[in-house]
Amino acid sequence: MKGPLFYSKILLFGEYGIIKDSKGLSIPYNFYNGALKVTQTPSEESIKSNQSLKRFADYLQNVNPELVTFDIEALKKDVEAGMYFDSSIPQGYGVGSSGALVAAIYDQYAKDKITVLENLTRDKLLLLKTIFSEMESFFHGKSSGLDPLNSYLSIPILINSKDNIEATGIPSQKADGKGAVFLIDSGVVGETAPMVGIFMENMKQEGFRKMLKDQFIKHTDACVEDFLNGDVKSLFKNTKQLSKVVLSHFKPMIPKQFHDLWKKGLETNDYYLKLCGSGGGGYILGFAEDFEKAKLALKDYRLEVVYNF
Structure with a gap:
């Protein structure tokens, strides 16, 4: 069978x-x-x-x-x-x-x-x-x-x-596009339940709830709109903001060895990282306007392209 x-x-x-x-x-x-x-x-x-x-x-x-x-x-x-x-x-x-x-x-x-x-x-x-x-x-x-x-x-x-x-339909990929969404293998297995537990605990704090609404959700919604509309320029602007918010407020969900790499992406603009699923390990999602540049910057890691811009 x-x-x-x-x-x-x-x-x-x-x-x-x-x-x-x-x-x-x-x-x-x-x-x-x-x-x-x-x-x-x-x-x-x-x-x-x-x-x-x-x-x-x-x-x-x-x-x-x-x-x-x-x-x-x-x-x-x-x-x-x-x-x-x-x-x-x-x-x-x-x-x-x-x-x-x-x-x-x-x-x-x-x-x-x-x-x-x-x-x-x-x-x-x-x-x-x-x-x-x-x-x-x-x-x-x-x-x-x-x-x-x-x-x-x-x-x-x-x-x-x-x-x-x-x-929904998504814009078709550009086979010869320079930009890409890609996966980085963190080499660590992530557990969903404890990560969601940390999130729910944080949700008890008014400051965290406010950040979620005013920053995290605002940028997430904008990224979805940009992606569906094929507005790559705006998408990268919003993904950068989202990446910043995650680094500041979702640190426990980012494997420790990736904290500096995350920050480096924001400083150089070579790539922006975000969580893939609940985090804690597993894959990390990367966004790059120029994938070749990102590949150089992340040469120590295994990258898998998911989508080409």
């Missing part, structure tokens, strides 16, 4: 902000993917994945049946037969490893599922997001449901606010 492929995703803008109703923009990233499989020669990885699926199947039995029901019998039978999630998506890297798994399970076992082929109204998108949020909470404690939504539909998603999301 081998199921269809589900891809990783990148939240270009909106990390943390979308918890508090900022805009966000999430795009599929086809470099990594995963699929449900059954194998006759299990590896250590597949056995671990299979055990996790066992627990996940038990969890799904108790999801609100008014929201979604699953063919639990078929799922448990397949898990007993050794089914696992075969994935190249790195875990704890902010590119949606659990999201792809959730999408695959929904696709294979949900009854009356909403399919990619039907007319995806806003209500259907929100319902899918709610279902995925319930499902993915098994992995993170609290999930927005956006990662699985992106994986399942494999199209860019614009988040206007918590209750207002839409499928």
Whole structure:
């Protein structure tokens, strides 16, 4: 048995902000993917994945049946037969490893599922997001449901606010463009739950809440608008501001060894860094008007281009 492929995703803008109703923009990233499989020669990885699926199947039995029901019998039978999630998506890297798994399970076992082929109204998108949020909470404690939504539909998603999301188109890439959005491998695995915990703790302070609204969300929303409108000049101006705010107010989410590198980008304008997902490790997102320059400045790191301007 081998199921269809589900891809990783990148939240270009909106990390943390979308918890508090900022805009966000999430795009599929086809470099990594995963699929449900059954194998006759299990590896250590597949056995671990299979055990996790066992627990996940038990969890799904108790999801609100008014929201979604699953063919639990078929799922448990397949898990007993050794089914696992075969994935190249790195875990704890902010590119949606659990999201792809959730999408695959929904696709294979949900009854009356909403399919990619039907007319995806806003209500259907929100319902899918709610279902995925319930499902993915098994992995993170609290999930927005956006990662699985992106994986399942494999199209860019614009988040206007918590209750207002839409499928969107993004400007097509310029193959010979000098500018780029890229990923830097921090070499450290990030844990989502503790990072979100720090954020929620900070939210208790009035000063932090004010900064989030007046600076972080303001620049995030502007970046989303600029990106969708293809206004590269304004995008880099706003990304720089966003990068500054993150360095000042989200330090615990930036791996220590990147603090100076982050600052250097802001001083030289060769590149600007921002969090990819909840931070704490995994990937860091980079934006550069001249990617060759950024490559030189970051020559000690492994960079992966996500999008060309």
